[in-house]
Amino acid sequence: MAQEVRIPDIGDIDEVEVIEICVAVGDEVGPDDALIVIESDKASMEVPAGMTGTIASVAVALGDQVAEGALVVTLEGAAAESATAAEAPAPAPTQAPATPAAASVQEPAPEAGTAEPEESAAAPTQAIPAAGAATEVEVRVPDIGEASNVEVIEVAVSAGAEVTADDLLVVVESDKASMEIPAGQAGTVSAVHVSVGSEVEEGTLLATISASGGATESAASSKPVGGETVAVQAPGAQEAAPVESAGAAAPAPAQVSAPAPASPPSPAEVEDGDAKRVYASPAVRRLARELGVALAAVSGTGNRGRILKDDVKSHVKATMTSAPAAASGSGAGIPPIPAVDFSRFGAVEIEPLSRIRAAGAQNLHRSWLNLPHVSQFEEADVTELEAFRKTLKEEATRRELKITPLAFIIKACCYALQAFPTFNASLDPEIKNFVLKQYYHIGFAVDTEDGLVVPVIRDADKMGVWDLSAAIAELAEKARTGSLGLSDMQGGSFSISSLGNIGGTGFTPIINAPEVAILGVSRLVTKPIWNGSEFEPRQMLPLSLSYDHRAINGAEAGRFMAMLAELLADIRRLAL
Numbered sequence: 001m002a003q004e005v006r007i008p009d010i011g012d013i014d015e016v017e018v019i020e021i022c023v024a025v026g027d028e029v030g031p032d033d034a035l036i037v038i039e040s041d042k043a044s045m046e047v048p049a050g051m052t053g054t055i056a057s058v059a060v061a062l063g064d065q066v067a068e069g070a071l072v073v074t075l076e077g078a079a080a081e082s083a084t085a086a087e088a089p090a091p092a093p094t095q096a097p098a099t100p101a102a103a104s105v106q107e108p109a110p111e112a113g114t115a116e117p118e119e120s121a122a123a124p125t126q127a128i129p130a131a132g133a134a135t136e137v138e139v140r141v142p143d144i145g146e147a148s149n150v151e152v153i154e155v156a157v158s159a160g161a162e163v164t165a166d167d168l169l170v171v172v173e174s175d176k177a178s179m180e181i182p183a184g185q186a187g188t189v190s191a192v193h194v195s196v197g198s199e200v201e202e203g204t205l206l207a208t209i210s211a212s213g214g215a216t217e218s219a220a221s222s223k224p225v226g227g228e229t230v231a232v233q234a235p236g237a238q239e240a241a242p243v244e245s246a247g248a249a250a251p252a253p254a255q256v257s258a259p260a261p262a263s264p265p266s267p268a269e270v271e272d273g274d275a276k277r278v279y280a281s282p283a284v285r286r287l288a289r290e291l292g293v294a295l296a297a298v299s300g301t302g303n304r305g306r307i308l309k310d311d312v313k314s315h316v317k318a319t320m321t322s323a324p325a326a327a328s329g330s331g332a333g334i335p336p337i338p339a340v341d342f343s344r345f346g347a348v349e350i351e352p353l354s355r356i357r358a359a360g361a362q363n364l365h366r367s368w369l370n371l372p373h374v375s376q377f378e379e380a381d382v383t384e385l386e387a388f389r390k391t392l393k394e395e396a397t398r399r400e401l402k403i404t405p406l407a408f409i410i411k412a413c414c415y416a417l418q419a420f421p422t423f424n425a426s427l428d429p430e431i432k433n434f435v436l437k438q439y440y441h442i443g444f445a446v447d448t449e450d451g452l453v454v455p456v457i458r459d460a461d462k463m464g465v466w467d468l469s470a471a472i473a474e475l476a477e478k479a480r481t482g483s484l485g486l487s488d489m490q491g492g493s494f495s496i497s498s499l500g501n502i503g504g505t506g507f508t509p510i511i512n513a514p515e516v517a518i519l520g521v522s523r524l525v526t527k528p529i530w531n532g533s534e535f536e537p538r539q540m541l542p543l544s545l546s547y548d549h550r551a552i553n554g555a556e557a558g559r560f561m562a563m564l565a566e567l568l569a570d571i572r573r574l575a576l
């Protein structure tokens with residue numbers, strides 16, 4: 001037999017608005033599943049099914065104004081889980097399962113409890129005195145119906161904040177409803193007595209506000225707390241009648257109520273101020289917490305800017321999609337570079353990055369963000385090396401090879417890496433161990449039309465200069481014809497980026513992580529070098545080493561580079 005689910009007791013409110021419909025005909029629901037979300041001007045509340053069954057019809061639409069007892073849905077095959085829900089005799093309103101939710105929709109009555117209502121009832125209080133006199137006002141949790149312990153899920157102010165009566169102080173949430181508690185009093189927040197996660201109940205002190213005159217007068221229950229402290233229950237119905245002070249001589253405690261906004265906050269109100277006020281149902285807040293989403297960052301597409309579940313999901317999707325950009329732009333809290341419409345400034349053409357360039361960009365940025373880079377500079381006197389290299393040119397032609405400084409540099413690097421094993425290493429992910437490689441696979445950057453690639457010469461330490469020259473030529477050719485295999489680019493233990501054929505006096509290459517160092521080579525120049533008695537023209541090769549400072553310290557880098565310079569200055573040392 002079909003069962004009807006109706007709007008439960010919503011306290012003194014005549015009508016509330018349907019702001020979310022969570023089910024459709026045919027949906028299977030359980031007792032705790034929300035059917036709809038309704039909202040008054042201060043609180044939103046889910047109406048749960050209260051029983052298990054299949055939705056046969058939905059009797060409300062978005063935006064409907066509904067009153068207690070209004071039909072929400074009919075359920076087929078309903079198995080009553082709660083007596084109140086199952087009974088549901090029309091036209092009597094179906095009572096939702098007794099949850100704090102129902103109560104929390106109830107607007108707090110002016111006379112409802114402060115911390116010690118009985119005293120306030122007995123003790124007459126006085127309205128706030130003349131404008132300009134600073135008065136401490138306590139803001140307490142208003143009547144939240146039957147809910148005994150609700151959780152503070154948002155604290156919108158901190159000590160020192162200036163607030164108006166309508167400004168949000170905290171948001172509390174029970175299982176089924178969330179409720180915003182406004183300041184109720186203009187002034188400066190002197191102290192906030194709760195934090196996110198605090199469990200509060202009616203009367204719990206939330207904040208103290210130093211009100212400087214002009215507070216709303218009210219006869220809502222209050223109690224003198226001593227000195228100039230007064231109590232305010234927020235949100236309370238307005239009540240203008242001031243009552244007499246108990247103590248004529250003492251600074252007059254006063255009674256303040258929080259004027260209720262006439263209508264739910266507009267999107268503008270929701271986002272007013274620095275701390276964005278979020279406007280979302282408990283279910284949405286719960287979802288956001290589960291997904292670790294800060295609701296303040298989500299744009300609401302619901303009525304009046306309300307954040308819906310779909311908005312939270314879209315936000316997560318958008319964040320995930322932009323993850324590479326985040327990693328390369330905003331991941332670890334790095335603010336992204338805003339998108340600019342350059343066509344405003346002149347004609348532009350969009351050219352997609354090649355696959356190699358796009359992948360390279362990710363790798364480079366990942367390394368840049370993860371590794372603390374330091375660069376060490378050195379100049380090697382390669383006059384003798386260059387003279388020797390020239391003598392080899394003829395033989396190189398016979399061998400159909402080109403012999404460049406790079407082959408000697410690779411040879412010298414292998415030698416220095418053997419002397420400094422931590423340069424031929426990686427750090428383990430926990431940064432607890434060096435992984436010292438017993439092989440010397442040297443990568444070298446090759447500039448291709450599609451972008452930068454880094455083929456690897458395996459066991460470079462075992463090769464002579466001719467073999468190295470052949471390997472450079474072969475791999476560079478493969479790189480430029482796009483025929484490098486994966487294995488040609490894997491396993492490097494140290495890298496070299498040579499711009500010597502292009503120019504430049506020095507640069508800071510980015511480490512090819514998880515390697516810990518990379519050598520940059522710039523264009524050699526003939527310079528006057530002081531030999532002790534005169535300036536002599538010498539061919540100087542600018543070298544730069546970028547290293548991961550977690551793995552290598554500055555002194556080690558200095559020694560490594562000094563050794564490299566010595567080796568290149570006198571390549572006979574490579575034979576030692």
Ligand code: CAO
Pocket residue numbers: 402403404405406407444445446447448452472476497498499500501502509510521522523524541
């Ligand atoms: N100073 C002066 N001349 C140099 C030099 C240097 N440091 N290095 C090379 N040269 C000369 C060579 O001797 C050669 O001239 P000769 O034929 O007269 O001897 C000429 O420059 C061209 O050399 P090359 O480029 O053909 O050969 P290479 O071994 O120096 O470099 C390769 C090979 C593949 C590394 C290079 O072609 C290349 O692609 N470099 C770009 C690397 C790059 O883009 N790095 C930036 C990466 S971002 O960090």
